[in-house]
Amino acid sequence: MSSLQIKDSFTAFNQNTPGIGVIANFKGKTVYQDTLGLANCEHRIPIQPDSIFNLASVSKQFTGMAVLQLMEQGELGARDKLIRFVPELRHYADEVSIYELAHHSSGLTDYNDLLWQKARQNALHSDNAEVLSLLTQQEQLRFTPGSAFEYSNSNYVLLALIIERITGLSLRDYLKKYIFGVIGMENSTVFNEEQPVVPNRAYGYEQNGENWKCNYADTFATGTSNVLSSLEDLKKWDAALYGNQLLGEEAQRAIFTPGLDSSGRPLTEFWGGYSYGWMIQERCGAKTIWHTGGDAGFRSIIVRFYEQQFSVILLSNSASLDWSETYAFIERLFNEFGQAGI
Template sequence: MNGLRLKDSFTAFNDSSPGIGAIANLKGKIVYQDTFGLASCEHRIPLQLNSVFNLASVSKPFTGMAILQLMERGELCAKDKLNRFVPELRHYAGEVTISELAHHSAGFTDYNDLLWQKARQNALHSDNAEILSLLTQQKQLRFTPGSAFEYSNSNYVLLALIIERVTGLSLRDYLKQYIFGVTGMENTTVFNEEQPVISNRAYGYERYGESWKCNYADTFATGAANVFSTLEDMKKWDDALYGNLLLGEEAQRAIFTPGLDSSGKPLTEFWGGYSYG
């Protein structure tokens, strides 16, 4: 990049602020990489290429990939009804399909909103079981499934539950065996009670006036969030998206195909069209 460094472009950060890092991957080759700033401001730990980030909603593509793998193996299909896998929601959402969950057209209230209603916010011990319990208490969807796009983290928690019930594996174990292990993503994991401490972790911060506040709060909810990974591992993931390491050619096309509404029109032009995370 002609000698340009991240610190030249991101002037809001410095060597004593929360850090930032980037790898530019061109056709499988790293053409640029750089980090600066701190992984932990409290302990003055510099950010490095092997620092482990909370991917937040960038965790969703891994859930989407797992669903596509199960489809390719014939263990489920896009038109399967939620009721087949999660009968607890049959009283109002049994007709929702896997495709509608994956493309955010199912109509479920976001579980964060339900937690806020309980004054829990992002409480540490909110997990998929609690989220399913909250969704079970609801009486109706926000709109007719397939009629609209509305981003909801609940959709991907439900996809995680489907993966677990179909395979008999936790999402953490499934991703480790069929995605992280296959791609060589050795420093990538799903945060849960089995591994509450993440080595080399880079923490997130929010700006409050002239100071930074560590945004430490975690949940044990999976599917929608809670994958932790490094820049180097994400380069391996990017490579895998354009090869046949994880999916065959036909199934792989679904990753890059925007979802359609019930009339056959693209659900959203936002982000270029959303598909499987």
Template sequence: MLKFLMMGFLLASTVAKAQLRERLDSLMQATTQSGQPGAALLVEINGKAIYQSGKGLANVATKTSITSETNFRMASVSKQFTAMGILLLEKDGKLSLDDPIIRFFPEFNGQVGRKVQIRNLLTHSSGLLDYESVMNPNQREQLLDTDVLTLLKDRDSLYFEPGSTFRYSNSGYCLLALIIERVSGQPFSAFIRERIFKPLHMTQSVVYEARKLIVNRAMGYRKQGGAYVFSDQSVTSATKGDGGIYTSLTDYKKWIDGLHNHTLIDLKAALARTGQAIRANPGSYYGAGWFFRQPSNPVLFHSGSTCGFNNFVVAIPEKKVLMAYFSNKADNKTNAAALLKILDSTYPNELADILTLDELTQ
């Protein structure tokens, strides 16, 4: 009898997954028009991919199709890699999360440099000014992480006392990239490649560097009127720590598997040590480069948006559930929301209102 019950359960599960796959594919087809940029989607349940596909064009000019191998600019999804770099250096004993940033930036304003700690940069609780708000409004050359330091080092004010509250900060993650360089003695791109990409066999992933080739690269686009126009770079697209990673669905799965398997660090323990409560969204936290809920069994989220890309990642490690949605269309949250609504029917307790966290990055 038990054997028949198990067979019935497996059959029902298989049918449910097939129906879910069909709904996901139908939506991906419906939201991608012929000859236009599009998106790539990976959905895993119980660690098994039930959907993995790309729709639309990675490069409209060359008519190159999006596949699971297409490398998208991750924008702020990159922050989890920058955070991992810092946590690996902590593991090496080369820094402490309680270190004040003046240890690494003696050129920083003394009062600010002594107050702000590495953990404040990691958790968006530093109070540092947003570099976008103090940069030259007529800036034409792309800013680098070192330019962010130059913009901030002489400032003598903060938005708030470090550690007292949450305010999303690209400035903090640009400084984290520079800390990685100064502590490791390597360029940020080389450190990320050697300490993260190589151990996880993420063979296609790279850190953006101007004029360097990115294999299988998706170009970015935005909607103008009824058409999509080329919109791949802006003056803030060359900073690395806050948004410079390019990766594909294939490689991103290796990253998530590495987190599940604690290949680099114990992510759950890192979240517990670094989680900053977000008062504006009760029950939510930020730590180790992730928004998360339910700390004991975390639900992870991050989005990434630039002038030509929009990405959304949701993971439930305890259930080995993942949705990675990478799009080379700007302002594509509506499609991500529709995809999440499909998954929400299966995981309503975990995924309810998860996209409200995206609003905290604005």
């Protein structure tokens, strides 16, 4: 049994604060699991493996999977133009492709910046319709599509809209039918303007002096954020990515292939690469795909050391999560449990 405990590695949390949950999997088996703190501070409900967290930008990988599924089915092409599906943006985004949306090289302004310009603090309660309205009001891109990498949440909101327009399903219903339902993620959903009741839901918190401030939601935009899930369900997601329940082997290669600019060079070296909701990078001397998330008091990260079949999933309902402590903790887990897979 491991002597590694969350309480010894994360200084901001204890049994009376918002907290953190971690699960590490090796070749399909849970080799480490620990939780600390409260999912709901008002009712003093502790975090459990089935507590439901907002994954924030970790949500993008589910949108990416849906896009790849539609590509595999021939409903969508990587080089299809955005305006084929979203003609509202034809006056300035006519050259943006699906590939550029998925790899953050479209040149579209991040909708959060547009909302802040409107003095909408923290993008509160924006939804996809408002995001599209704001983007429609713009007159130009930030750069020529395909020429540079710039992370923009607008890209994945538009991908969600495209999924919905092709399938006739809301993103929530699409993911439930073709991803969550297929692999048994029974407690995962998409939180949007309908504000569904979600059993076992954790709430996000930020420190306000000596007290904690509860965040209900920063945004209702989907595709880019607002997948709600648990450690238990994300273990199923991780396991499914080794098989072909969701996507054939050839189509899956796109997840592990860094996006390229229009001249054939890697779009970003900072993260090693980016593709369909995953960062592609070497960590701890091993190849990984990974992503972080941060929104509404939540922080999340999934790191998949796929050659070792070792993964770490960490969910927190506190904006006080220290990323340096997080990365150090993941490295210790890899050194203790993941090395056996080399």
